Amino acid sequence: MNAWPPLTQLKPGDPFPPLSQAWPAHSPAPGLVAVGGALDVPSLLAAYAATIFPWFSEGEPILWWSPDPRMVLAVDRFRLHRSLRRVVQRFRASAGCEIRINSAFDAVIAACAGATRQGQSGTWIGPQIRHAYGALHRAGHAFSVETWIDGELRAGLYGVTIGRAVFGESMFTQVTDGSKIALAALIALCRAQGLPLIDCQQNTRHLAFMGAAEMPRAAFADAVRRLVHEPAPAWRFEPVYWDALLPPAPLTADR
Numbered sequence: 089m090n091a092w093p094p095l096t097q098l099k100p101g102d103p104f105p106p107l108s109q110a111w112p113a114h115s116p117a118p119g120l121v122a123v124g125g126a127l128d129v130p131s132l133l134a135a136y137a138a139t140i141f142p143w144f145s146e147g148e149p150i151l152w153w154s155p156d157p158r159m160v161l162a163v164d165r166f167r168l169h170r171s172l173r174r175v176v177q178r179f180r181a182s183a184g185c186e187i188r189i190n191s192a193f194d195a196v197i198a199a200c201a202g203a204t205r206q207g208q209s210g211t212w213i214g215p216q217i218r219h220a221y222g223a224l225h226r227a228g229h230a231f232s233v234e235t236w237i238d239g240e241l242r243a244g245l246y247g248v249t250i251g252r253a254v255f256g257e258s259m260f261t262q263v264t265d266g267s268k269i270a271l272a273a274l275i276a277l278c279r280a281q282g283l284p285l286i287d288c289q290q291n292t293r294h295l296a297f298m299g300a301a302e303m304p305r306a307a308f309a310d311a312v313r314r315l316v317h318e319p320a321p322a323w324r325f326e327p328v329y330w331d332a333l334l335p336p337a338p339l340t341a342d343r
Contacts, residue, residue, distance in 0.1 A: 092111050092112075092115050092116075093108075093109045093110070093111060093112075094109070095111075095120065095122065095123055096109060096121070096122040096123070097122070097123055097124050098122050098123065098124040098125030098150075098152075099124065099125065100125060100126035100128070100131070101125075101126070101130075101131075102125060103134070104121065104122060104134060104135060104138050104140055104152065105121060105122055107121065107138070107139065107140075107154055107156075107305060107306075107309060109121065109122075110153075110154050110156065110305075112156075113156065118155060118156075119153045119154050119155030119156060120151060120152070120153055121140050121152045121153060121154050122140075122151075122152045123149050123150065123151055123152070124149055124150055125150055125152070126150075127142060127150060127216060127217070127219075127220035128220070128223070129223055129224055129227045129229070132220060132221075132224050132229075132248070133224075133229060133250060135152060136248050136250055136253070136255055136312075136316075137250055137253075137312065137313075137316045138154070138309070138312075139154050139158065139287075139305065139308055139309045139312050140152050140153065140154045141153055141154070141255070141289065142217070142220075143212055144212065145212055145214070146214035146215070146216070150216075153289075154305060155289065155290065155305070156304065156305035156306075157291075157302035157303055157304050157305060158287065158289070158302065158303050158304075158305050158308040159287075159288040159289060159290055159291045159292070159295055159300050159301070159302055159303075160285055160286070160287055160288060160300060160301065160302075160303045160308055161256075161275075161285070161286040161288050161295065161298065161299060161300040161301075162284065162285055162299070162301070163275055163278045163279055163283060163284055163285065163286065164279070164284070165299045165301070166272075166275045166298060166299045166333075167297070167298055167299040168272065168275075168333060168334075169297075172265065172268055172272065173334070175265045175268070175269065176269060176272050176330070176333070176334065177334060179235075179269050180327070180330050180334070184237060184238040184239075185235075185236070185237050185238075186236045187233065187234065187235065187236070187269075187270070187273040187325045188234045188236055188325065189231060189232065189233060189234070189277075189323050189324050189325045190225070190231055190232055190323060191232075191234060192232065192234055192241050192244075193222070193225045193230065193231070193232040193246065194218075194222060194225075195241055196232040196234060196241070196244040196245070196246050196260070197213065197217075197218050197221055197222070197232070197246050197258075198218065199241075199244070199260040199262075200213055200244075200245075200246065200257075200258040200259060200260045201213035201214070201217075201218060202260070203258075203259075203260040203261075213258060221246070221248075221257075224248065229248055229249060229250055230246060230247070230248050230249075231246065231247055231248075231249055231323050232244055232245070232246045233245050233246075233270045233271075233273050233274045233277070233325070234270065235261075235263075235266045235267070235269045235270045235273075237263065237266075242261070242262045242263045242266050243259070243260060243261035243262060243263060243266025243267045243269065243270055244259065244260060244261075244266075244267070244270050245257070245258065245259035245260075245267060245270045245271060245274065246258060246259075247274075247286075249320065249323070250315075250316040250320075251315050251316040251317055251318045251319065251320055252282070252283050252284075252315045252316075252318040252319070252320065252321065253285070253287075253311075253312050253315035253316045254274075254278065254283055254285065254286045254287065255286075255287040255289075256274075256286050256287060256288055256289070259271065271298070272333060273325060273329075273330075274286070275333055276325075276329040276330055276332045276333040276334075277323075277325055277329055279329075279332035279333065280326075280328075280329040280332045281321035281322070282321070283321060284311075284315075285311060285315070287308070287312075288300045
C-alpha cells in the first residue's frame with residue numbers, strides 16, 4: 089500500500105508547506121501541495137512566488153498545486169511557425185487590429201471561463217477564481233493581453249506577474265488564431281522587456297509545438313525565486329515590440 093505525504097490543511101493566512109510535501113508523479117493527484125486556505129491577494133502572491141497555483145472546480149475546497157516537472161516556455165525558444173508568422177504579419181499590418189494590455193481584464197477572464205475545451209465538460213474558472221484574480225489584477229499582479237479587431241475584443245489571455253516572473257493562466261478566442269496572436273504579442277513584450285520565462289503549468293501538445301518544454305520543479309523554483317525580486321517591467325504593448333518577434337528577414341536568392 090502506497091503512503092502519500094500528508095496533505096496540509098490550510099487555514100486563511102497559513103504559510104504554504106515546502107514543495108517537498110507535494111504529492112509525487114505516481115500518486116493519485118500529482119503535484120497537489122495543500123487544500124484550503126484563502127484566495128486573497130497575499131495568499132495568491134505567496135503561492136505564485138513559491139510556484140504554487142490554485143486549481144479546483146466549483147463546490148470543491150481550494151486545491152493548491154505545483155507539478156513536477158513544470159511546463160515552461162523560455163521566451164527565446166518560442167517557435168513562430170510559418171503559418172502563424174503570416175497571421176501575425178497580417179495582423180500587424182492591418183489598421184483595424186491592435187494589441188491592448190489590461191484594458192478589459194474582467195472581460196478576458198469571463199471569456200476564458202466560457203470557453204469550451206476538448207476533453208473538459210466545465211470550467212475551473214468559477215466565480216471564486218474570477219473574483220480573486222480580479223482583485224489580483226487591481227493590485228497590479230494579474231494582466232491580460234488582448235486581441236482587438238475593428239474595435240472589438242475577439243481573443244486574449246490572462247496571467248499573473250510578480251517582479252519579472254510571468255505565469256500564464258488561460259486564453260480564449262472568437263476568431264481563428266486570435267489567442268495565438270495574443271500569445272505571440274506576450275512573447276514579443278517579454279522579449280522587448282527582457283522577461284525570460286512564461287510558466288505554462290501543465291504539459292500539452294499545443295504548448296510543446298510552440299516551444300514550451302518541461303523543467304524540473306526545483307530548477308523552476310530557483311528561477312522564480314530570483315525573478316520575483318527583480319524590478320517589474322512596464323506592462324504595456326508598443327507596436328515596435330513586434331520587431332522583437334518579427335525581425336526583417338534577410339534577402340535570399342529565391343526571394
